[in-house]
Amino acid sequence: MCITNYIIKMILKYKQHNVSALAxxxxxxxxxxxxxxxxxxxxxxxxxSLDANNVLVALQTIMPTEAYVLVENTxxxxxxxxxxxxxxxxxxxxxxxxxRAFRAIIYGLNRAYEEKETxxxxxxxLISVIFMIGLVFVIIFILSFLVFGQMISDAIKKWLGIExxxxxxxHLLRYPFSLVSMTFVxxxxxxxxxxxxxxxxxVLPGAIxxxxxxxxxxxxxxxxxxxxxxxxxxxxxxxxxxxxMIWLYITSIIILLGxxxxxxxxxxxxxxxxxxxx
Numbered sequence: 001m002c003i004t005n006y007i008i009k010m011i012l013k014y015k016q017h018n019v020s021a022l023a024x025x026x027x028x029x030x031x032x033x034x035x036x037x038x039x040x041x042x043x044x045x046x047x048x049s050l051d052a053n054n055v056l057v058a059l060q061t062i063m064p065t066e067a068y069v070l071v072e073n074t075x076x077x078x079x080x081x082x083x084x085x086x087x088x089x090x091x092x093x094x095x096x097x098x099x100r101a102f103r104a105i106i107y108g109l110n111r112a113y114e115e116k117e118t119x120x121x122x123x124x125x126l127i128s129v130i131f132m133i134g135l136v137f138v139i140i141f142i143l144s145f146l147v148f149g150q151m152i153s154d155a156i157k158k159w160l161g162i163e164x165x166x167x168x169x170x171h172l173l174r175y176p177f178s179l180v181s182m183t184f185v186x187x188x189x190x191x192x193x194x195x196x197x198x199x200x201x202x203v204l205p206g207a208i209x210x211x212x213x214x215x216x217x218x219x220x221x222x223x224x225x226x227x228x229x230x231x232x233x234x235x236x237x238x239x240x241x242x243x244x245m246i247w248l249y250i251t252s253i254i255i256l257l258g259x260x261x262x263x264x265x266x267x268x269x270x271x272x273x274x275x276x277x278x
Contacts (some may be wrong), residue, residue: 025104218250
C-alpha cells in the first residue's frame with residue numbers, strides 16, 4: 001500500500017475516533033502536569049552536576065520562544081535552590097496529574113485498536129506511575145549524554161588506555177542517540193499501554209512516526225510563532241499560556257496518530273492472515 005493510502009486511512013481514523021477532542025483532553029492534562037513534572041525533573045537535576053544553562057539550551061531548541069520564556073525563570077530558580085521539600089511536593093502532584101495524562105493516552109490507544117479496557121483502575125494507575133518515573137530517568141539520561149558527550153568519550157579512552165581517532169567522534173552520536181532514545185520511549189508507550197498484547201516490531205512504525213512528527217511539528221510551530229505570530233502582543237501575558245497549550249495539543253495529536261498508524265498496520269496484518277487461512 002502506498003503512503004497516500006495510509007495518509008487517507010489516518011485522516012479517516014482521525015475523524016472516526018475523534019482524535020482532535022481526545023487530544024484536547026490530553027493537552028489539558030499535560031498542561032496541568034507540565035510544571036509539576038518540570039519542577040520535579042529539575043529538582044532531581046539540581047542534585048546532579050548538570051548546569052542550568054545546558055538544560056535551558058536543550059529546552060530552547062524544541063520549545064517556541066514565548067513558551068520557553070515562561071519556563072526559563074522556573075528552570076533557573078529550581079536548579080539553583082535545590083529544595084528537597086519542593087521535590088516531594090512536585091512528585092506527589094506530578095504523580096496525580098501525569099497519571100491522568102497517561103490514562104488519556106490509554107483511552108486513545110484502546111480506541112485506535114477498538115479494544116475494551118479490562119484492567120483494573122489500580123493497575124492502570126500503576127502503569128501510569130511507572131511510565132512517569134521511567135520518563136524522568138530517560139530524560140535525565142538523554143540530557144546527561146547531550147551535555148557530557150565529550151566527557152564520556154574522554155572517559156572511555158582513559159578507561160581503555162588506548163588512543164583511537166574514532167573516540168574523537170563519539171560526541172557526534174549525542175543527537176542520533178537522543179532520537180533513538182525518544183523512539184524507544186514512544187515504542188514503550190505503544191507496547192505496554194494499550195489493553196492488547198503487541199510485539200515491539202509492531203509498534204516501531206508508530207514510534208518512528210511520532211518521533212519524527214513531533215520534532216518537525218515542534219520546530220515548525222516554534223518557527224511560526226517566533227517569526228509570524230506574536231501571541232504576547234495580541235493576548236498579553238496569557239499569550240504565553242496559549243502558545244504552550246497549542247504546542248502540547250500538537251504533541252498530543254502526534255502521539256495519538258502514531259497509535260492510529262500502528263493500529264492500521266496491525267489490522268492489515270490480521271486481515272492478510274485471515275485471507276491466507278481461507
